[in-house]
Amino acid sequence: MNPTALFRVAGAAAVVILLLIPLASSELGGLGPLVLSGYVMHLAITAFFYAILASSWSLLAGYAGQFSFGHMAFMAIGGYTSGLIGKFIRFTTAPSELCTDIPLFGSWWLVVLNIRRVGTIDESCLDMAKTETLPAGTLIVFPPVWASIAMGLVMGATFGLLVGWLVLRLRSTYLALFTIGFSEILRASISAEIPITEGQSGLELVPLFPAGLLGFSSTSKIPPYYAMLLLFLVAMAMMTWLAGSRFGLFIRAIREDEEAAAALGVNIVRYKVLVFVITSTLAAAAGALQGHYIGIITPNTLIILQMSLVIAMAVIGGLENIYTASVGAIVITFMLELLRTNITIGPLHIDMTLWRLVFFGLLLMLTLRFQRNGLLYPILERISRGGVAAETVSIRAAPDEDEVDVEDEEHPPSGPDENADAEAVNDHAESDR
Amino acid sequence: MENAAIFGWALLWIICWGALGGVVTPRIYARKDLEISQASFGGAVIGAALGPFSLLPLWVATPKITNRLIGIAIAIVVGIFIAAFALADPDNLCVANGGFVISQLANGIVIGIIYGLMALGLTLIFSILGVVSFAHGEFYMIGGMVTYFISAKWLPGVSPLVAILASCIVTFAIGYLFERIFLRPMGSGEIERPTEYAILVTFGLAFFLQYFTQALTSAVPVKAQRFFPFPRAELPADSGALLKMTPGNVTIFDAVSIPNPRFTAAVLALLMLAALLWFLYRTWVGKALRAVSQDRQAAAVTGINPDSMNSLAFSMGAMLAGLSGASLVQVFSWLPQVGIPAAARSFVIIVLGGMGSLPGAFLGGLIVGLVEAAGTGCIPDATRAAAYIPAYGMVILTLVLLLKPTGLFGREL
Numbered sequence A: 001m002n003p004t005a006l007f008r009v010a011g012a013a014a015v016v017i018l019l020l021i022p023l024a025s026s027e028l029g030g031l032g033p034l035v036l037s038g039y040v041m042h043l044a045i046t047a048f049f050y051a052i053l054a055s056s057w058s059l060l061a062g063y064a065g066q067f068s069f070g071h072m073a074f075m076a077i078g079g080y081t082s083g084l085i086g087k088f089i090r091f092t093t094a095p096s097e098l099c100t101d102i103p104l105f106g107s108w109w110l111v112v113l114n115i116r117r118v119g120t121i122d123e124s125c126l127d128m129a130k131t132e133t134l135p136a137g138t139l140i141v142f143p144p145v146w147a148s149i150a151m152g153l154v155m156g157a158t159f160g161l162l163v164g165w166l167v168l169r170l171r172s173t174y175l176a177l178f179t180i181g182f183s184e185i186l187r188a189s190i191s192a193e194i195p196i197t198e199g200q201s202g203l204e205l206v207p208l209f210p211a212g213l214l215g216f217s218s219t220s221k222i223p224p225y226y227a228m229l230l231l232f233l234v235a236m237a238m239m240t241w242l243a244g245s246r247f248g249l250f251i252r253a254i255r256e257d258e259e260a261a262a263a264l265g266v267n268i269v270r271y272k273v274l275v276f277v278i279t280s281t282l283a284a285a286a287g288a289l290q291g292h293y294i295g296i297i298t299p300n301t302l303i304i305l306q307m308s309l310v311i312a313m314a315v316i317g318g319l320e321n322i323y324t325a326s327v328g329a330i331v332i333t334f335m336l337e338l339l340r341t342n343i344t345i346g347p348l349h350i351d352m353t354l355w356r357l358v359f360f361g362l363l364l365m366l367t368l369r370f371q372r373n374g375l376l377y378p379i380l381e382r383i384s385r386g387g388v389a390a391e392t393v394s395i396r397a398a399p400d401e402d403e404v405d406v407e408d409e410e411h412p413p414s415g416p417d418e419n420a421d422a423e424a425v426n427d428h429a430e431s432d433r
Numbered sequence B: 001m002e003n004a005a006i007f008g009w010a011l012l013w014i015i016c017w018g019a020l021g022g023v024v025t026p027r028i029y030a031r032k033d034l035e036i037s038q039a040s041f042g043g044a045v046i047g048a049a050l051g052p053f054s055l056l057p058l059w060v061a062t063p064k065i066t067n068r069l070i071g072i073a074i075a076i077v078v079g080i081f082i083a084a085f086a087l088a089d090p091d092n093l094c095v096a097n098g099g100f101v102i103s104q105l106a107n108g109i110v111i112g113i114i115y116g117l118m119a120l121g122l123t124l125i126f127s128i129l130g131v132v133s134f135a136h137g138e139f140y141m142i143g144g145m146v147t148y149f150i151s152a153k154w155l156p157g158v159s160p161l162v163a164i165l166a167s168c169i170v171t172f173a174i175g176y177l178f179e180r181i182f183l184r185p186m187g188s189g190e191i192e193r194p195t196e197y198a199i200l201v202t203f204g205l206a207f208f209l210q211y212f213t214q215a216l217t218s219a220v221p222v223k224a225q226r227f228f229p230f231p232r233a234e235l236p237a238d239s240g241a242l243l244k245m246t247p248g249n250v251t252i253f254d255a256v257s258i259p260n261p262r263f264t265a266a267v268l269a270l271l272m273l274a275a276l277l278w279f280l281y282r283t284w285v286g287k288a289l290r291a292v293s294q295d296r297q298a299a300a301v302t303g304i305n306p307d308s309m310n311s312l313a314f315s316m317g318a319m320l321a322g323l324s325g326a327s328l329v330q331v332f333s334w335l336p337q338v339g340i341p342a343a344a345r346s347f348v349i350i351v352l353g354g355m356g357s358l359p360g361a362f363l364g365g366l367i368v369g370l371v372e373a374a375g376t377g378c379i380p381d382a383t384r385a386a387a388y389i390p391a392y393g394m395v396i397l398t399l400v401l402l403l404k405p406t407g408l409f410g411r412e413l
Helices: A003-024 A038-063 A071-088 A125-131 A145-167 A172-192 A222-244 A246-256 A258-263 A268-294 A304-317 A322-338 A352-370 A377-385 A390-397 A401-410 A420-432 B004-031 B039-050 B052-061 B067-088 B098-129 B136-154 B160-187 B194-217 B260-282 B284-294 B296-301 B306-328 B336-353 B358-378 B382-387 B389-403
Strands: A089-092 A100-103 A109-112 A343-345 A348-350 B233-235 B243-246 B249-252 B256-259
Touching (some): A003 A222, A003 A377, A038 A268, A038 A304, A038 A322, A071 A172, A145 A268, A172 A304, A172 B336, A172 B382, A222 A246, A222 A268, A246 A258, A304 A322, A352 B194, B004 B039, B039 B067, B039 B389, B098 B284, B098 B358, B136 B194, B160 B194, B194 B336, B249 B260, B256 B260, B284 B306, B296 B306, B306 B336, B336 B358
Antiparallel strands (some): A343 A348, B233 B243, B249 B256
16 A cells, blocks of 8 residues: 555544544443543543644644744634623623614624623623613523634634734744744733733633533533534644645745745745734634633633643644644643653652653653654654665655656656645655655 | 823824834835835834924935934934823823932833843844744743752852852853753754754753753742842931932932842843953954854854854853843742743843844843833833733834834844
């Protein structure tokens, strides 16, 4: 079987297994001896969340060569936008007159609630309106979850566009410098604006699905599992398509040599901004979905640790391939949980909650230094070589010198729309030579 | 704020005319076939200064936009900004109390010197290695931690200078080891795309050092004692009108009050700065360092080993960060996370000063120190003002990236 077909089959098998995993959860009685507790299901959802972040970050950093340390900031923008819409916006069939009313079509009104002061028991203006101004029988409707998530995406894209437009005209170092500050300032303002965002105590979000949907209880992990898996698969499909298209070719050209790409007619600023906006939007989508699943979002999701973890996942898995990055994220999410138990050796008490992070930091540095393409790369490379030595592949691939012209005419270079994961792997092989 | 509207309108006026000037001026200069490298930035500040009254003459006469012109325009903008603020909020301490203003300015300069020292380390690394060290804040944190643990825990009673020296040695050594193991291969072509590698590997180092320190020391905030308490003194005797010293504070002219820890930290920083300048400009190794920053190949031809200069620059940069941490551990309470905002501030400073420029870093440090002092002192809501300290730097960074990405003294990028 040739490597491309092998990767396709493996990918399809992985998707099928991921789709079937909930059958083994304890809610459905387990699958024979295999019973996954709610905790494992929760970990799986979190793993998909990190996989979306790590793979979209790898599209930005590994493919386009733009290093943003603000990926978690866009994640938080998605989550907070969705949460704030749920907190402050209602739809009614009559004007409340006490809140800010915006007329919509027909008899519907969009009502923006007032910002309540901290430490006082101000009533919400809508609660007051219910007893005072609103006629009886007025409908009050919460904004639908999908709409607020969509708004989260829009906000993520908008901020991505603004930051990208400001910084991506300059060298890539500036992006790293700016985004680290952007993420810190966002954390500071979310913590400070307590009346709006609830600060450190966290903004509550409505659940992803109404209780009783298809007979699942409100704490059931199965609907959120499928929601996050769906987002993960959609994101991967989209990024696979992007990476294999002209777009993917252009951003890799930018990564390799900006001047050369510009000289060949690639509008480098436009493509850099575009890839930044796309990855920011994906991060915002993941953040909004995860926020609704967990039910609360706090500014602590923005600490540099979280960003470092996403980077460690992408790098240890393999930065220059969205698939290895996402596998790295899934593996490391589970490993972080496994390494959680503290160890006591005689008088020595080791707090593993911290030492595991030290371990991953060290692993991150060593991976970068000695296995640039990630720890999964040697395995993939071995498969794509079909078990023969690297030298053999390069000898086979190198055409005889006088045959070059003929070869090129007979076999035009294959189009970029070929299977992208195989192509990405070939890329590594090429860059290694 | 009483008349917030005045301030808001003034700000809007500045921004709108600034944007118009920044967009239109380069086109006019380009049409007249004049130099446009300064036109965008110059047009923006001149527009922000006097709006149509300065933009129209500029567009008609199209003089050469000199640094002096830009300097005057910036002074006018700052003046308008302050005047609008004073009109909007006449009861503010920043407007009503001259002594408070001078104290804030003095404190801003004092803290700015230390910021400058830290940024100097970062810009030194950048000018020699072409690498922005994202672990700079962690060296700062480790410098403070080592000083605290030696002076307060392990060897109490020992002179603080010993502790500071030890922190310098530790940060220098970590920097040296890291450079040898992780950054040295960049020069030999062993690693593809060295800039990206450097960003990630220094970020990895930051992650590692931060949690390594936290695992060793726990996350309880610590704070060192005053290193060198002032002697009690009053000048002239009894009244203390000229100079009044208590162990924790010094008051000059009955108005400017500087706390002792900040004062000693700034003096330490100035001494270190003098030593650094002497080293860079008067010794053979220092001259070699500057030579490498100007032209690597040419320096190598004259017999300077660029690789060892790399190691020296990185470890010295780390040491400067460690030193500013060591002198500030008596000012702020110290946590393993304390390096992140400090690093972000250093990034702002080196971009403001121009990447790789030593005087730029120092001047940038002063400006950021002053802006932070003004921000914390003048914003009416005190808790909010404190929460937004990192934001002031970001505002500066955004403006610099928008208007003049090369910074004050930047080389062309």
